[in-house]
Amino acid sequence: SQTIHQWPATLVQPVGSPLSLECTVEGTSNPNLYWYRQAAGRGLQLLFYSVGIGQISSEVPQNLSASRPQDRQFILSSKKLLLSDSGFYLCAWSVQGVNEAFFGQGTRLTVV
């Protein structure tokens, strides 16, 4: 069966520090991968999606970047965090023919 792992679950980082959130999927090949951000009391905003290794599409210009070094690995990064980067980050995956997105447990990021 397919599973998705996302870590860490919580993270407190000072302003100006780097960020690396990792997401891995097991049990499927060539998934579409997504990073979403959820601000407090709000819906989800798509940040990045990837349809293959090294292929990243950005939906919102910002302080963040994403990379996909392996088929089932998706990394969200920042060189210097801003206070506005605080939020709940969710990784998700989907595959062709399965019209549904499956979500990780999420990472609560607090920038102080």
Next chain:
Amino acid sequence: AQTVTQSQPEMSVQEAETVTLSCTYDTSENNYYLFWYKQPPSRQMILVIRQEAYKQQNATENRFSVNFQKAAKSFSLKISDSQLGDTAMYFCAFMKTASNYQLIWGAGTKLIIKP
């Protein structure tokens, strides 16, 4: 551009009652999918129910059912015999069929089931 609107920020009902959550959307697409996701306090996003736009029959999943009105671009969720475990944020989401499965989300409705 597609948009999804949930006009009820918060709702509360007594346990065992029936509750309906509203969702409207705007699109020029003809083929698409609509979803209701549940996000309990654990923050895990869980799919509740899915509706294909080309299907006229409303989707049902046990106590959960939808009222899909394509012409009106309305997609409401009905929860029957509500349970305490139904307490969560509920999100309506839209997906174009040819969009790399990207989801567009409403702002959510906080549903509280009271004992």
